[in-house]
Amino acid sequence: MILIKSPSQIEKMRAAGRVLALLLDELEAMIAPGISTHELDVFADSFIRKHGGRAAFKGYTVPGLPPFPAAICTSVNDGIVHGIPSRKTILAEGDIIGVDVGIELDGLYSDTARTYKVGQVSEAASKLLDVTDQALYLGINAARAGNRVGDISHAIESFVRASGYYCADDLTGHGVGLALHEDPMVPNVGMPGRGPRLKEGMTIAIEPMVNIGTNRVIEKGWEFFTADQSLSAHFEHSILITANEAEILSCAGGI
Numbered sequence: 422m423i424l425i426k427s428p429s430q431i432e433k434m435r436a437a438g439r440v441l442a443l444l445l446d447e448l449e450a451m452i453a454p455g456i457s458t459h460e461l462d463v464f465a466d467s468f469i470r471k472h473g474g475r476a477a478f479k480g481y482t483v484p485g486l487p488p489f490p491a492a493i494c495t496s497v498n499d500g501i502v503h504g505i506p507s508r509k510t511i512l513a514e515g516d517i518i519g520v521d522v523g524i525e526l527d528g529l530y531s532d533t534a535r536t537y538k539v540g541q542v543s544e545a546a547s548k549l550l551d552v553t554d555q556a557l558y559l560g561i562n563a564a565r566a567g568n569r570v571g572d573i574s575h576a577i578e579s580f581v582r583a584s585g586y587y588c589a590d591d592l593t594g595h596g597v598g599l600a601l602h603e604d605p606m607v608p609n610v611g612m613p614g615r616g617p618r619l620k621e622g623m624t625i626a627i628e629p630m631v632n633i634g635t636n637r638v639i640e641k642g643w644e645f646f647t648a649d650q651s652l653s654a655h656f657e658h659s660i661l662i663t664a665n666e667a668e669i670l671s672c673a674g675g676i
């Protein structure tokens with residue numbers, strides 16, 4: 422069932438999303454050669470708590486895996502999503518790192534992700550980040566009341582394929598709000614005009630995960646990697662469906 426959020430729930434989601442946007446900005450200033458992904462996680466966990474929230478990924482469970490141990494997912498280079506922060510993972514010049522983070526604040530959830538450059542990166546890496554970020558905004562642009570989920574999927578997939586890249590198999594966006602993951606699934610590949618109809622008041626997380634060389638993924642416990650070890654990028658926003666352009670809920674909102 423796809424939930425329609427009330428104005429007060431939406432206001433709480435704005436507040437939750439604002440904390441995440443501020444956090445991602447803070448992390449941008451910290452991300453540099455020599456820092457470990459563990460240090461980023463410690464900062465993120467404490468930042469979320471200081472703002473009155475709970476790191477929604479920490480302790481998250483799926484069948485067959487131990488609870489997720491960290492506040493953020495850190496996926497470096499060929500890591501697609503769900504990378505586990507570690508003292509041993511030290512960022513190096515030229516790396517790219519995807520940081521995905523969820524929060525529960527005042528009973529409502531928000532979820533967002535951004536991929537960062539570590540120092541100077543290759544032209545190929547830089548282009549991948551641009552294409553993935555643009556794919557997210559094309560998906561958001563297609564997310565309007567009256568359209569269907571497949572319109573979002575198609576907007577993302579067609580742009581990614583035209584750019585010569587691949588959407589990672591079977592990894593999707595999702596509804597978000599009263600839980601971290603709600604209906605509907607929001608795939609990054611699909612047919613226009615298919616899937617659930619979008620209505621005002623729905624809140625969803627759109628999250629293209631784009632690989633340079635292949636759509637195929639390798640799973641190692643929680644962590645997903647590209648099957649050919651090519652680079653992967655990930656950008657995500659939680660948004661509110663309106664009659665016109667969607668409202669991005671995971672943004673700093675001028676604060």
Ligand code: MG
Nearest residue numbers: 532626628657
């Ligand atoms: Mg998500």
